[in-house]
Structures are given as C-alpha cells and as structure tokens.
Amino acid sequence: MEDKAQIQEAIKSQGEVVRKLxxxxxxxxxxxxxxAKLLALKAQLGDxxxxxxxxxxxxxxxxxxxxxxxxxxxxxxxxxxxxxxxGAETIDTPVFELKETLTGKYGEDSKLIYDLKDQGGExxxxxxxxxxxxxxxLAMNKITNIKRYHIAKVYRRDNPAMTxxxxxxxxxxxxxxxxxxxAMIPDAECLKIVHEILNELDLGDFRIKVNDRRILDGMFAxxxxxxxxxxxxxxxxxxxxxxxxxxxxxxxxxxxxxSEEAADQIGEYVSMQGGMDLAERLLQDHKMSQSKQACAGLxxxxxxxxxxxxxxxxxxxxFDLSLARGLDYYxxxxxxxxxxxxxxVSAANEAQNCANAEESVSVGSxxxxxxxxxxxxxxxxxxxxxxxxxxxxxxxxxxxxxEQKAEASPEKVRTTEVQIMVASAQKNLLxxxxxxxxxxxxxxxxxxxxxxxxxxxxxQLQYCEEAGIPLVAILGxxxxxxxxxxxxxxxxxxxxxxxxxxxxxxxxxxxEA
Numbered sequence: 001m002e003d004k005a006q007i008q009e010a011i012k013s014q015g016e017v018v019r020k021l022x023x024x025x026x027x028x029x030x031x032x033x034x035x036a037k038l039l040a041l042k043a044q045l046g047d048x049x050x051x052x053x054x055x056x057x058x059x060x061x062x063x064x065x066x067x068x069x070x071x072x073x074x075x076x077x078x079x080x081x082x083x084x085x086x087g088a089e090t091i092d093t094p095v096f097e098l099k100e101t102l103t104g105k106y107g108e109d110s111k112l113i114y115d116l117k118d119q120g121g122e123x124x125x126x127x128x129x130x131x132x133x134x135x136x137x138l139a140m141n142k143i144t145n146i147k148r149y150h151i152a153k154v155y156r157r158d159n160p161a162m163t164x165x166x167x168x169x170x171x172x173x174x175x176x177x178x179x180x181x182x183a184m185i186p187d188a189e190c191l192k193i194v195h196e197i198l199n200e201l202d203l204g205d206f207r208i209k210v211n212d213r214r215i216l217d218g219m220f221a222x223x224x225x226x227x228x229x230x231x232x233x234x235x236x237x238x239x240x241x242x243x244x245x246x247x248x249x250x251x252x253x254x255x256x257x258x259s260e261e262a263a264d265q266i267g268e269y270v271s272m273q274g275g276m277d278l279a280e281r282l283l284q285d286h287k288m289s290q291s292k293q294a295c296a297g298l299x300x301x302x303x304x305x306x307x308x309x310x311x312x313x314x315x316x317x318x319f320d321l322s323l324a325r326g327l328d329y330y331x332x333x334x335x336x337x338x339x340x341x342x343x344x345v346s347a348a349n350e351a352q353n354c355a356n357a358e359e360s361v362s363v364g365s366x367x368x369x370x371x372x373x374x375x376x377x378x379x380x381x382x383x384x385x386x387x388x389x390x391x392x393x394x395x396x397x398x399x400x401x402x403e404q405k406a407e408a409s410p411e412k413v414r415t416t417e418v419q420i421m422v423a424s425a426q427k428n429l430l431x432x433x434x435x436x437x438x439x440x441x442x443x444x445x446x447x448x449x450x451x452x453x454x455x456x457x458x459x460q461l462q463y464c465e466e467a468g469i470p471l472v473a474i475l476g477x478x479x480x481x482x483x484x485x486x487x488x489x490x491x492x493x494x495x496x497x498x499x500x501x502x503x504x505x506x507x508x509x510x511x512e513a
Contacts, residue, residue, distance in 0.1 A: 015038060087147055208337045336365050432480060
C-alpha cells in the first residue's frame with residue numbers, strides 16, 4: 001500500500017513537471033521525455049491503478065436525451081409521411097464505403113472525408129453523404145428507375161459549430177428520383193416536397209433559392225473564367241451566404257488567381273435575384289445569350305417556375321444567381337432552402353428571451369439538392385447514365401430550432417406514449433394489477449405499472465402527472481368485488497367506475513379522440 005501511495009505521489013509530481021514544461025513552451029523532445037516518464041510511472045500501478053476515464057462525447061458529436069429524441073421522432077415522422085405521400089420507397093446502404101467510391105466526388109470538401117485505418121485488404125471511408133452511395137447502389141444493381149428516400153447518419157471531419165446544428169456525425173434525410181423523365185417535372189416535385197415539409201414543421205418563414213449549374217458555368221465562361229478554374233471559382237461563389245462579396249472577390253483574385261475584371265463581371269451577375277422574369281431577361285442578356293449552356297439552363301428555370309406555379313409554391317421560391325452549391329456532381333438545377341433572418345431571430349427570441357439571438361440567425365440552410373445526371377455513369381462499367389434529381393433535408397439544423405422552440409414553450413414534451421397507468425388503492429394487489437395490465441397490453445393499449453408490491457396511491461398518481469399519462473385504472477378490494485375498475489382522468493381528477501368488460505373499449509374511446 002505504501003509503495004502504491006508513493007507511486008501516486010510521484011505521478012502527481014511528474015504531472016506538474018509536464019504541465020510546467022508545456023506552459024513554458026519547452027521543446028517537444030523535452031516534453032516527450034517527461035511524458036514518457038509519467039506514463040512509465042502510471043504503468044507501475046498496474047491493474048490496481050484505477051483508470052480515469054474522460055467522460056465526454058467525441059468532438060462534433062452529442063448524446064440525445066429522451067426529450068430530444070421525442071422531438072426528433074416527431075420531425076422524422078413528418079418528413080417520412082411527406083416522402084411516402086409522394087410515392088417513395090426506402091433503402092439502406094453500409095455506413096462505410098470503399099475509399100475509391102467516395103474520392104473525387106465532393107470537390108474541395110473531399111478533405112472532410114473520414115478515412116478508416118486499413119484493416120487488411122480494403123481501404124474504406126465513412127460515408128460523407130447519402131447521394132454517392134445511392135449512385136453506387138443504382139450502378140451496382142443496374143437500376144434505372146426508382147423514387148427512394150433514405151434517412152441515415154453521415155460523417156464529416158468538419159470544424160463543428162454545434163450551436164448552429166453543425167456536427168461531425170449527423171443524420172441526413174434524402175429524397176431522390178432516378179430515371180429518364182421529361183424536363184423539370186421531377187425537379188419541381190422535389191421543391192414541392194421541401195415546401196411541404198418546411199410548412200408542416202412550422203419553423204417560420206423560409207425561402208427556396210434555385211439556380212442551375214449550366215447557368216453558373218455559362219456565366220463563368222462569358223465573364224472570362226478559364227475552364228480549369230470553373231469548379232474552384234464555383235466553390236468560392238458558394239461561400240456568398242457566409243462571406244461578403246468583397247471577401248469572396250478577394251479569395252477569387254488573391255487565392256484562386258482570377259483576374260479582377262472577371263471577378264467584377266461575376267459580381268454583377270451574382271447579385272441578381274428574381275423569378276421567371278429574371279430568366280427571361282437573362283435569355284436576352286447580350287453576354288449570357290452567347291452561352292448555349294446558360295441558355296439551356298435558363299429555359300429550364302422558366303419551365304420549372306411554370307410547374308411551381310401549378311404547385312402553388314412560387315411565393316417561397318427565388319431564382320438566385322449567387323447559389324452555387326459546392327459539390328462537384330451537380331449538372332443542372334440546384335436549390336437550397338434557408339430560413340429568413342426574421343424567422344430565425346424570432347425563433348431565437350422565443351427560445352432564449354432575446355439573449356444570444358445571433359446564434360440562431362446563423363442556422364442557415366435547412367435543405368438543399370439538385371440534379372446530378374452524370375454520377376451513376378461514373379460507377380457504371382459501361383458508363384450508362386441514369387439521370388437523377390434529389391433533395392436532402394438538413395435535419396440537424398431543424399432539430400436545433402425545434403429544440404429551442406420546445407424549451408420556450410410552456411407545453412411539456414412527452415417522452416413516452418403511455419395511455420394509462422394501472423394503480424392500486426390498497427396493499428396486496430400486485431397480482432391483480434399484473435393481470436389487468438397484461439389484458440391491456442394484449443389489447444394493444446400502452447400501459448405502465450409501478451415495479452413495487454405495495455406502492456402508495458399518491459406516488460402512483462404523482463408519477464402520472466410528471467410523465468403526462470392521461471388516465472389511471474385504479475384497483476381496490478371493493479372494485480374487485482363489484483367487477484369494476486375506477487378510471488381516473490389525471491388532468492381533471494374526475495373518476496368513474498367502468499365494468500371490466502367495457503374497460504378496453506372505454507380507454508380506446510378516451511385516448512383515440
């Protein structure tokens with residue numbers, strides 16, 4: 001024991017030596033040498049030395065408590081209902097893919113892919129999104145037509161800003177339509193889906209920005225951007241929602257080597273916003289009209305707005321030339337839904353009583369997607385193209401807002417769906433309670449019982465109030481003699497005797513209303 005105490009004392013002293021060297025910014029060699037001594041001392045403790053665990057989740061991840069999970073479940077159900085309403089079926093794919101499957105599909109974001117340590121034979125990476133695995137799935141299974149949704153976790157080695165719903169591990173909710181169809185009909189449906197989901201979730205006012213990769217590429221060409229700089233300039237334009245035009249221009253000129261004249265011309269176009277009228281105006285623009293690519297994109301945007309009018313969603317959709325979406329695989333229409341500042345501020349004010357509101361303003365994009373006609377062909381041995389268009393719902397950001405709203409609301413979030421508690425008013429009625437709850441479970445009723453032989457009635461009723469359970473079935477000796485159960489409504493404390501034969505139908509009547 002004495003030796004153990006001495007070693008622990010030595011560990012403490014050596015720890016202080018290491019901390020002192022670090023604070024004095026000593027050389028790496030010197031620090032490493034002292035750290036090695038510290039580890040050697042810790043090893044001397046052997047198995048008797050109690051390991052000090054750091055109890056935290058890894059950077060960019062989080063746990064979810066029952067209240068948060070109840071909110072998530074509600075959001076997922078709303079989204080899945082919408083996807084199913086539009087005729088989608090679901091699939092699943094592995095959480096990791098061959099590294100080569102993911103490489104070269106995400107432009108500058110490729111550096112955010114998590115590579116796994118070689119486990120002997122296959123180089124693997126955690127999936128970065130659900131779109132590339134979907135394209136691999138289509139090519140591998142020779143599928144040319146499918147309307148699918150997929151809800152699963154993805155992984156990005158990002159610098160997380162968790163207050164704004166940015167994580168390293170997070171869910172994506174994707175809806176995609178693959179197949180050869182007439183122009184803009186599936187694309188318009190994807191935008192309709194975004195509109196429906198955001199309306200139903202009641203997050204506040206939002207805008208859906210649309211653009212087209214062909215319009216961007218045409219714009220870059222007529223503004224004098226060299227072909228080999230299209231993708232990298234596109235990634236910089238994509239930062240306009242986070243940076244001022246001055247900073248974006250500086251990056252284009254100083255870091256990406258674009259001429260100042262070309263950057264200024266791009267600046268004129270990316271400030272334009274409108275609807276079908278803007279598409280018509282740009283088709284007449286003396287510069288843009290020189291690009292066949294841009295004209296094809298503008299004609300499709302006009303057609304898209306025509307269909308969106310029929311879907312009654314043009315009030316929220318804006319044609320915005322600054323929208324770029326940095327992913328390399330987009331080939332046509334692209335879109336992004338953002339909460340407007342006013343609604344983000346009001347969500348923040350509601351949730352935080354005006355404190356720290358700027359954090360919620362920056363929630364930013366809550367959905368995005370576009371057309372990617374070439375991605376499946378990259379995987380197909382014969383290069384067969386399967387045109388695809390899809391949308392991804394930014395579920396984590398939506399959760400952040402919904403959680404804030406729940407915190408601000410006086411209404412309690414229920415974390416279970418229990419409809420009734422089986423309680424007893426006297427002692428020695430455990431068997432009778434278990435018989436009754438078994439009958440209720442067998443009838444499909446969500447019910448709970450206290451795990452005590454003789455619980456106090458008051459404790460049972462208090463539990464119901466705390467958990468939000470609406471009804472209590474109370475058993476007592478008199479009720480058992482009379483063949484009835486006392487049914488109590490927790491909110492009003494009203495009690496009524498119901499015969500055992502009618503109990504199940506009465507519970508269903510009261511809870512299904």
